[in-house]
Amino acid sequence: MTGSRRWDESDVRVRPNPRGSRPRTKDRPEHADAVPGRVLTIDRGRFTALVAADTPDERTVVAMKARELARSGAGSIAVGDRVDLVGDTSGGVDSLARVVRVQERRTALRRTADDTDPVERVIVANADQLVVVTSTVDPEPNLRLVDRCLAAAWDAGMDAVIALTKADLGDPARALAAWAALDVPVLVLARRTAGETRSVEGLDAVRAGLAGRDTVLVGPSGVGKSTLVNALVPTALRAVGGVNTVTGQGRHTSSSAVALRLPAVPGLPGAPGWVTDTPGVRSFGLAHLDPQRLLTAFGDLALGSEQCPRGCSHDEQACALDAWVASGAAGEAGPARLESLRRLLRSRAGEEQGGRAADDA
Ligand SMILES: Nc1nc2c(ncn2[C@@H]2O[C@H](COP(=O)(O)OP(=O)(O)OP(=O)(O)O)[C@@H](O)[C@H]2O)c(=O)[nH]1
Numbered sequence: 001m002t003g004s005r006r007w008d009e010s011d012v013r014v015r016p017n018p019r020g021s022r023p024r025t026k027d028r029p030e031h032a033d034a035v036p037g038r039v040l041t042i043d044r045g046r047f048t049a050l051v052a053a054d055t056p057d058e059r060t061v062v063a064m065k066a067r068e069l070a071r072s073g074a075g076s077i078a079v080g081d082r083v084d085l086v087g088d089t090s091g092g093v094d095s096l097a098r099v100v101r102v103q104e105r106r107t108a109l110r111r112t113a114d115d116t117d118p119v120e121r122v123i124v125a126n127a128d129q130l131v132v133v134t135s136t137v138d139p140e141p142n143l144r145l146v147d148r149c150l151a152a153a154w155d156a157g158m159d160a161v162i163a164l165t166k167a168d169l170g171d172p173a174r175a176l177a178a179w180a181a182l183d184v185p186v187l188v189l190a191r192r193t194a195g196e197t198r199s200v201e202g203l204d205a206v207r208a209g210l211a212g213r214d215t216v217l218v219g220p221s222g223v224g225k226s227t228l229v230n231a232l233v234p235t236a237l238r239a240v241g242g243v244n245t246v247t248g249q250g251r252h253t254s255s256s257a258v259a260l261r262l263p264a265v266p267g268l269p270g271a272p273g274w275v276t277d278t279p280g281v282r283s284f285g286l287a288h289l290d291p292q293r294l295l296t297a298f299g300d301l302a303l304g305s306e307q308c309p310r311g312c313s314h315d316e317q318a319c320a321l322d323a324w325v326a327s328g329a330a331g332e333a334g335p336a337r338l339e340s341l342r343r344l345l346r347s348r349a350g351e352e353q354g355g356r357a358a359d360d361a
């Protein structure tokens, strides 16, 4: 079977260990007493992790990467990673622990500097939902950047939601029309009263959508990610910056990603969930994007790709999806939805042709 099959572990390329079956680090079992933690933020090589969450011993522990972990080339540590800590894990003033292991990630939201850049950066690990934040004005919506964020979320196996902020300043209609056929939930947000920075109209819908989930907010600078986080988590105290009154661009106020636990919502039982605020992005490179994996997010279209030629880009003459949609086999999914998929696929191809400047604008 080809085409619509969901990807699984067998799709992950495993590099054979050139040294045969020898274990990578001989001293790993020594850390059997390591304490598990969740990385909340990273600042100049120092990781702050939450340990013993929801117990009387809950604490934040500052740690550095253990030398053996750095040497093993085990890769980066991102906000959201589950890590194992040894050393001084008391969390006391001036205490410093060591990260000796990074647990396997459930998801990894990746981006590259541009589409040809082989170096991937993991923005956040283990999140299950991405909220792409964009504003009606100040700054103007960058629809292509939104497409790219959605594509990255689906490629990573995450759910995607769009939050459109500043509906008090501009008309949301144009942006809403661009997303109509994508079948993505859109949350429209506005400031209730000028100057009242924590009073966000539409917040209840955000709370309900985030409850029990592990969510990351991504979007350009100045769109109101930190404003939203402050409204959701009253103790967050994230710095909020104005936008340049001439260019309407943000000032890159947030400089690092921070994961915050959401407060419990009355009437919604279960774990309240997490939200991660991230620094504004200018571009979102998708060098790693796999068209077939992206297609799995379009479940109503995916089945039709079984008739596609091998290695189909899903944006070419021979692509079977046009006939599939025209035959009505895709149910309610019409040509507009297929066009939305192709727009996401092209959002990548366009950047290769020097479209990067549009994202940087
Ligand atoms: N009128 C209005 N202003 C808003 C709204 N949301 C955010 N703002 C303002 O937009 C500006 C930027 O908000 P931030 O929360 O700092 O934006 P950010 O996305 O965190 O920006 P970076 O940290 O630079 O990525 C601030 O002046 C906010 O008060 C909104 O819904 N309506």
Ligand SMILES: [Mg+2]
Pocket (backbone or CB within 6 Å): 225, 226, 227, 239, 240, 253, 254, 278, 279, 280
């Ligand atoms: Mg911010």
